[in-house]
Amino acid sequence: MTTFVIVGGGLAGAKAAETLRAEGFTGEIVLFGDESEVPYERPPLSKDYLLGKKPRESAYVHPAEWYAANSVDLRTGVSVAAIERPTHTVIVEPSAHGGASPPVSPPGGTQHYDKLLLATGAAPRRLDIPGEALDGVRTLRKLPDSDALRAEFTRGRRVVIVGSGWIGLETAAAASIAGCQVTVIEPQPTPLYYAIGPELGAVFTVLHQAHGVEFRFGETAAEFHGDAAGRVGSVLTSSGTVLPADVAIVAIGAGPNDGLARGAGLELSNGVVTDSALRTSDPDIYAAGDVACSFLPLLGTHVRVEHWSNALNGGPAAARSMLGQEVEYNRVPYFYTDQYDLGMECSGLPSPGAYDQVVYRGDRATLEFIAFWLAGGRLIAGMNVNVWDVTDDIQSLIRSNRTLDPSRLADPAIPLADV
Template identity: 45%
Template sequence: MTSPQRIVIIGSGLAGGSAAAALRERGYDGGVTIIGNDPNPPYELPALSKQILLGDAEEPDWVRPKEFWAEHDIELVSGATATAVRLGNRVVVDDKGTEHPYDRLLLATGSAPRSLPVPGADLDGLRTLRTLDDSRALRDLLTEGTKVVIVGAGWIGCEAAAAARKHGADVTVIDPLPLPLHRSMGDECAEVFRDLHAENGVSWRLGVGVEGFTGEGTVSGVRLAGGETLKADLVLVAVGAAPRLELAKAAGLELSDSVAGGGVDVDSALRTSAPDVCAAGDITAHYHPRYERRIRVEHWANAKDQGTHVAGTLLGETTPYTKTPYFFSDQYDLGMEVRGLANPFTDELVVRGDLKAREFTAFWLRAGKVLAAMNVNMWDDGEALQALVDGDMTVTADQLTGAELSSLV
C-alpha cells in the first residue's frame, strides 16, 4: 500500500487530535488536516466534569501543547463543520464551502449530548456539559444557594452534582432508574454512590421521569411525572450522548445497530466499509477480538487509545485494536477506576473490602473469568486488576476476596 500524501481528520476532539499527533510521532511527513467545530485545540474531556467544574483548574489537559500543531505542520481548521464526505472523489466539504481532498480519511466526530423531547425543552437556561466552553460557563453559575436540578444520574450527572455541592449549590438529581449509575454498576455498587451523594447533601428523585420544563422564556422549574414541580435556577440535562453519525450515514458507510445508540462499523483495525476511510472514538462499533463482537465505548481512554492506534492503520498497518475499556471517576472523597466490560445484572459480583467504608474492589465474573474490576479508594493493585481482566485465568470468589491479587496472575 502506497503511503498517503494527505490525511484529513474530521473531528478535533481527543480521538482526532491523538491520531494527528501519533502520525507525526511515527514519522509521517505528508499533509495532515484536522477539521473541528470547537474553537479550541484538541483537549481531553475528564477535567470538564471534574477539575474545571470544581474550580480547581482553568484549562483541561491538552492533547499536546498548543504550539505543537503549528510546529508539526498540522493544519487545524477550527470553528468549522464538515458537511459532506464525497467518497468517490475523496473530498471533504466544510460549512464554509472549502473542499479538503484526502488520500486517507479519519472520522472522529464524537458524540453530542442528548436532549429530552418534552414540553419546555427549548427554554433558555437548560445546560449540557460536553465542551470546554460548556464547563466554564456552568462552573460560573454554580454559586452558593443556587437551586440546581440535574436530569440524569449517570457519570456526568453524578460528577456535576459533586462539583455543584462543593460550590454550595442546592442540588437535586432526577433519574427514572431506581439508583444512580444503575446500568453501569448494578444494585449493590450503585447504592454506594447513592449514599455518598445523600451524605453530601444531594436530594434524589429516583424512579421518576421528567414530564416537562416550566418557565417564561427561561427555565424556572422541572415538572416530574406525578405532578411535582421542582424550582430551579439552573437545569443541567445529563441524559447521555448520541454518536454523531450523520456524515457517515450520508456518505453511505455501513452502520451498526448491534451496539447501543448505533455506530460506524469498523473492523478490528478500525477500518470502515469504505477503502481508505477509518473511524475512531465514540462513533465506532468496533469488532473487538477479545469479546468476539462489536462494542461501542464512549469513555475518554477509548478515544485516546483508538486515536493513537488508528494512526498506524491510516499508514497501512492492520494490527487489531485490543485494549480493554477503562474509565475513572472522582466524586467528593471517592476515587474509582473500572477496567473491562461486564453485565452487572447477569455476571457474578464479588466484593473484596468494605462497601460501607467505600474502600473496596468489585469484580464481575462469568464462568470463573474476571470480565471487569472496579477499585474504589484502593490504589495498590492496579497492575494485578488489569492482568486479571486481560488474562484468561480462572479464579474463584474465595481467591479474589482472600488471596494476594498479584499471586493470582
C-alpha cells in the same frame, strides 16, 4: 503529496495526528475541528475544570503552538459537511460554533484526502419535552458548557439534574461542593444502573446522599417550566412533583455523531462500524473514539465505548492502521471518576445482565475496596475504589478468561497477581 484528513478536533483526532508524526509520516495532515478551541480533553469539563481546580489550558491535548510546529494543519471552527467517496474529497464550511481559522474560502470548499479518519465524537441526548429550550436548561459536552455551569454553581442555587450516569453524578458532586441544593431525577432504582449495575450503584447513592444530594428514583422529567424572566424555574416530574430549579442539567447520555458517515453510505450500527483495525466499510476511511463501534476481539463483538481512554488509545491505533501497520485494537475498556473524596477506576463493562456475581475485597463502608463482576466464574470487570496500582492486575485477570475462586478474589492477603 499524500494527505491524511482527520475530522474531529477532540482527543482522538489530536492523538492520531501526534502519532502520525511520531511514526514518521511526512505527508500532509489536515485536522478539522468544528469548535473555535484547539483540541481538548473532556474529563476536566465535569471534574477539575468545572470545580475551578485547574485552568482552561489544562484541558488542551497540546499547546496551541504544537500544531504548526509539527506541520499539522489545524482548522478550527470548520465543519465537514459531506464526504465524496468516489473523488476522495470532503466538503467543508464554517461551523456554527465560531469563525473558521483559517477562514474557509469559498464556503463549501473541498479538501482532498488519501486516508480519512472520522473522530467526530458524540453529542448529548435531548429529552424533547416542553421547556427544554429555556435558558438555564443545560447539557455538558463542550468547554462553553462547563464555563456556563461554573457560573451557575453558586451557593444556595437549586440544581436539578436529569439522569444519574457519570456526567450526572460528576456535575451533582461539583454543584454540591459549590454549596448548591441538588436533586437528581432518575428512572432506574439506582444511579449508574446501566454502567455498573444496581449493587455498585447503591454505593454512589449513599455517597451523594451523605453530601446532601436528593435522589428521586423511578421518576423522569416531564416538563421544564419557565419563570417570569424566561429562565427555567422548575421541573415537573412524571409523579406530578414540581421541583424548584435555578438551573437544570440534562445528563441522559450521548449519541454518536455519525451523520457524516451516514451521508457517505458507511456501515452504521450504534455508531460507525469498524473492524479491529478501526477500518470502516470503506478501506480508505477509519473511525475512532466515541463515534466508532469497533469489533473488540476480547469480547467477540462490536462495542461503542464513550470513555476517555478509548479516545486516548483509539486515535493512535487508527493512525497506525492508516499507515498500513498491522493493528488489532483490543484494549480492556477502562474508565474513571472522581467525586468528592472518592476516586475510582473501572476495567471492563459490568452492565446488568452481563454478570451473575459481585465479589468485594476491602471495606465498602470506608470506600476503600475492589469490586469484581463475575460471569460463570470468569472476571468480566473490576472496579478499584480508593485503592490504587491494581488496574494492570485486574485487566490481566479479565484477559485470562480463567475460572476464578471468589474466596481468593475477596482475600486482601492474596495479591491479585496470584489469584
